[in-house]
Amino acid sequence: xxxxxxxxxxxxxxxxxxxxxxxxxxxxxxxxxxxxxxxxxxxxxxxxxxxxxxxxxxxxxxxxxxxxxxxxxxxxxxxxxxxxxxxxxxxxxxxxxxxxxxxxxxxxxxxxxxxxxxxxxxxxxxxxxxxxxxxxxxxxxxxxxxxxxxxxxxxxxxxxxxxxxxxxxxxxxxxxxxxxxxxxxxxxxxxxxxxxxxxxxxxxxxxxxxxxxxxxxxxxxxxxxxxxxxxxxxxxxxxxxxxxxxxxxxxxxxxxxxxxxxxxxxxxxxxxxxxxxxxxxxxxxxxxxxxxxxxxxxxxxxxxxxxx
Numbered sequence: 291x292x293x294x295x296x297x298x299x300x301x302x303x304x305x306x307x308x309x310x311x312x313x314x315x316x317x318x319x320x321x322x323x324x325x326x327x328x329x330x331x332x333x334x335x336x337x338x339x340x341x342x343x344x345x346x347x348x349x350x351x352x353x354x355x356x357x358x359x360x361x362x363x364x365x366x367x368x369x370x371x372x373x374x375x376x377x378x379x380x381x382x383x384x385x386x387x388x389x390x391x392x393x394x395x396x397x398x399x400x401x402x403x404x405x406x407x408x409x410x411x412x413x414x415x416x417x418x419x420x421x422x423x424x425x426x427x428x429x430x431x432x433x434x435x436x437x438x439x440x441x442x443x444x445x446x447x448x449x450x451x452x453x454x455x456x457x458x459x460x461x462x463x464x465x466x467x468x469x470x471x472x473x474x475x476x477x478x479x480x481x482x483x484x485x486x487x488x489x490x491x492x493x494x495x496x497x498x499x500x501x502x503x504x505x506x507x508x509x510x511x512x513x514x515x516x517x518x519x520x521x522x523x524x525x526x527x528x529x530x531x532x533x534x535x536x537x538x539x540x541x542x543x544x545x546x547x548x549x550x551x552x553x554x555x556x557x558x559x560x561x562x563x564x565x566x567x568x569x570x571x572x573x574x575x576x577x578x579x580x581x582x583x584x585x586x587x588x589x590x591x592x593x594x595x596x597x598x
Contacts, residue, residue: 407442449477
């Protein structure tokens with residue numbers, strides 16, 4: 291890994307492989323890394339987040355996964371960002387210290403969402419207590435109000451945040467409020483922070499207002515296609531970029547109507563990559579066979595602009 295490189299481009303929000311009996315399956319992480327790099331041209335990962343069922347895992351399981359991703363990603367991945375957020379401050383701090391000890395490229399923290407912070411100062415106080423446990427590791431805030439119901443605007447949050455959290459490097463912005471995102475980027479004149487968008491079906495809109503890249507689940511299996519969209523956007527070929535975005539949206543719109551979440555993402559990853567990702571952890575339940583058949587047929591039917 292090369293922590294000196296700026297975090298930008300695509301970051302795969304990794305799923306957590308599990309055995310049929312529901313235990314984490316570390317044995318396929320090496321294969322997973324090679325698949326992302328060789329097949330999807332994705333060299334950054336976000337581990338133990340929403341897609342990775344991080345909040346459904348024990349602290350020990352999260353540590354084991356973080357260690358394996360850092361180990362297997364050595365000299366292959368550019369960034370391994372470990373999500374260390376938890377409802378318990380001491381657990382989050384423990385995970386932050388562990389991520390620092392194993393050499394993670396960065397850490398990210400979601401807002402607590404049972405006892406919720408009600409204003410900027412409360413949220414920053416929590417984040418600062420976690421970040422201070424890993425004082426040399428880049429720190430990212432994971433903003434996902436549809437899940438946390440913590441609706442403190444990022445524009446407000448990042449104003450003066452470096453004074454409280456010196457390691458702050460940016461935000462995983464998983465919300466559809468593009469006005470908030472745009473205001474953040476507009477005020478980030480020196481390019482000090484990275485704003486990585488987390489709503490895959492709207493990435494092109496986020497790029498248009500200046501997002502540095504994206505963190506998402508679809509980059510596990512549509513990373514190469516999305517990279518082609520990024521290339522088209524960089525060349526100002528908006529017509530081609532829109533084609534890629536519309537086709538990604540067509541697939542996501544289709545599977546959303548069937549019922550699409552973490553369990554279904556694991557199923558898609560299993561049939562696209564050939565790596566057995568296993569079942570989700572309760573209360574999530576396995577994707578149905580009907581979903582798998584229909585989703586595979588839909589993905590196979592899409593004709594991408596590159597003809598592949």
